[in-house]
Amino acid sequence: MIVSTDPATGTELARYRAQSPQEVDDILDAAASAQTTWRRRDVTDRVHLLRQMARVLREGKTGYAALITAEMGKPTTEARAEIEKCAMTCEYYAQHAPGQLADRLVASDAAESAVVYDPLGVVLAVMPWNYPFWQFFRFAAPALAAGNGTLLKHANNVPQCALAVEEVLRKAGAPEGLCRTLLIEVDQVAKIIADPRVAAVTLTGSTEVGAIVAAQAAAVLKKQVLELGGSDPFIVLADADPKAAAATAVKARYINAGQSCVNAKRFIVEEAVADAFVAAFTAAAAELKVGDPTDPETSIGPMARATLRDTLHHQVRRTIDAGARLILGGQVPDGPGCYYPPTVLDHVRPGMAAFDEETFGPVAAITRVADADQAITLANRTEYGLGAALWTSDLDRARRLTRLLDAGAVFVNGMVASDPCLPFGGIKKSGYGRELGAEGIREFVSTKTVWIGPAT
CATH class of the missing domain: 3.40.605.10 (Aldehyde Dehydrogenase; Chain A, domain 1)
Known part of the structure; x- marks a missing residue:
């Protein structure tokens, strides 16, 4: 049946x-x-x-x-x-x-x-x-x-x-x-x-x-x-505008309640702008309205199944237990429905669940790096290769770095999205x-x- x-x-x-x-x-x-x-x-x-x-x-x-x-x-x-x-x-x-x-x-x-x-x-x-x-x-x-x-x-x-x-x-x-x-x-x-x-x-x-x-x-x-599947990186370099990047990053992570292979999932940010990015990202995420999906004002509806929510919450708890810092959300709400709040984890590192695994729901994992080389290295440190976003004001450098990212699509100063006129798919x-x-x-x-x- x-x-x-x-x-x-x-x-x-x-x-x-x-x-x-x-x-x-x-x-x-x-x-x-x-x-x-x-x-x-x-x-x-x-x-x-x-x-x-x-x-x-x-x-x-x-x-x-x-x-x-x-x-x-x-x-x-x-x-x-x-x-x-x-x-x-x-x-x-x-x-x-x-x-x-x-x-x-x-x-x-x-x-x-x-x-x-x-x-x-x-x-x-x-x-x-x-x-x-x-x-x-x-x-x-x-x-x-x-x-x-x-x-x-x-x-x-x-x-x-x-x-x-x-x-x-x-x-x-x-x-x-x-x-x-x-x-x-x-x-x-x-x-x-x-x-x-x-x-x-x-x-x-x-x-x-x-x-x-x-x-x-x-x-x-x-x-x-x-x-x-995908575990798309969203890279923010030190010469990017962290507030502008954060505004797009929130949409890239939480659209469709984070339930998309091509959602941004790992936010890899140069240390010089990390505090400003995390502050702007968290403030915007906190403004998202979770609730009745038939309400036009709702930003995030329920997850599709309770088992999906349980898996996601387990990933969050394992990541926190491994040393990440919970900035927002991270709790299963009371009441009916498969809801999960927009969640932000900071200081996520390789080896933690939210970095190594695909998180299929409204959870953002933020990883801080020293420079662009480390950002590219960690972005590629995944078994997936669907999409990647790169934020920088230096477009010449962006063109070089896009060739180093293991992904089927790289979007510079924007969020990864499918478009009928462009091929869409992944590697690995x-x-x-x-x-x-x-x-x-x-x-x-x-x-x-x-x-x-x-x-x-």
């Missing part, structure tokens, strides 16, 4: 019976058949669907955002922004996909040569709960434009969002069967990955689950894109492959060489 529960109150919202093996088989048959037809349509025809997807998302923004808030606790203002970002991404690929997928002619004296991009087929998307619409649409918009079909296996705590995603595609006019949601238990995923009607798999989630899915896909030689245990941009649309295509000699 798949159950939807409101993390703000603990109230059960809905429950669904998992689809039977026969129902799943029928869905796979329909998807494979629909994709065979879909791939034959011209890309300029396929992107019309993306424009309609954007329209449906915007028309239903209030209702879709309310589902996000109800099922995983995202504050209403952030949930509405998530839906808008999905619509913008659909429009981006509607405009740019024809050029990104255009045949590339190669000069040849003897023949006509070209590189062309063919769709792989039906792609299984295994998606998390933290951005229940965005994680799917950032994959689906380019995948559909390229001629693929999609199957969504969503996290089982957001089944209403999963069904709403399917509704968006249906209302937009997607061919029957091309984009379907699977309401299944986790132990059914391996069989679907192995099914010959599925060509590839994309997963956003934890590093542990990513390794499992990667092994399952590799066993049947299927393409994977993995966007996994943050995964491989890219979403978004021209690189993202070419992940689920076959790059084919076509050589045509003279007619005889």
Whole structure:
């Protein structure tokens, strides 16, 4: 049984019976058949669907955002922004996909040569709960434009969002069967990955689950894109404005209640500006309003599950026990709901839980360093490599230092964020492959060489 529960109150919202093996088989048959037809349509025809997807998302923004808030606790203002970002991404690929997928002619004296991009087929998307619409649409918009079909296996705590995603595609006019949601238990995923009607798999989630899915896909030689965990550094050098850096740092850490792989998590600050940064950061964090996620004034809603909060609190306590200083928060509040306050830990060092582990919630770990070289060294001292932020007034030095950071993206004097026009993904245990941009649309295509000699 798949159950939807409101993390703000603990109230059960809905429950669904998992689809039977026969129902799943029928869905796979329909998807494979629909994709065979879909791939034959011209890309300029396929992107019309993306424009309609954007329209449906915007028309239903209030209702879709309310589902996000109800099922995983995202504050209403952030949930509405998530839906808008999905619509913008659909429009981006509607405009740019024809050029990104255009045949590339190669000069040849003897023949006509070209590189062309063919769709792989039906792609299984295994998606998390933290951005229940965005994680799917950032994959689906380019995948559909390229001629693929999609199957969504969503996290089982957001089944209403999963069904709403399917509704968006249906209302937009997607061919029957091309984009379907699977309401299944986790132990059914391996069989679907192995099914010959599925060509590839994309997963956003934890590093542990990513390794499992990667092994399952590799066993049947299927393409994977993995966007996994992160412990992103946010570096503040001595020549940066510590107050400006702190203002952005608070948003980078606490947006979505800190429940994102690409949230800033480790704040590595040169000692010369550390006191000023910590003071400004703590003051801003203390102003954040924790509470009812349906209240437009709320900054931080509940965490998605009680187990996530328990894990986070255990990391906080272990970090304090190891010698870090608790500046703000750090206590589980009384009352219903999976709430945790914005928490600030100072004097965090390597070897402590909040430095070494991914903290998936509203906890900021501040580490003080002597200079820029030590900052880069500690920033890279992690098994992850998703994003990194670097704050400095010396842009020439910034350009040099960005090349030394082990990350899939480095943002200078800003917070790491995904953008449809830029590739997004990580290295090391943050995964491989890219979403978004021209690189993202070419992940689920076959790059084919076509050589045509003279007619005889």
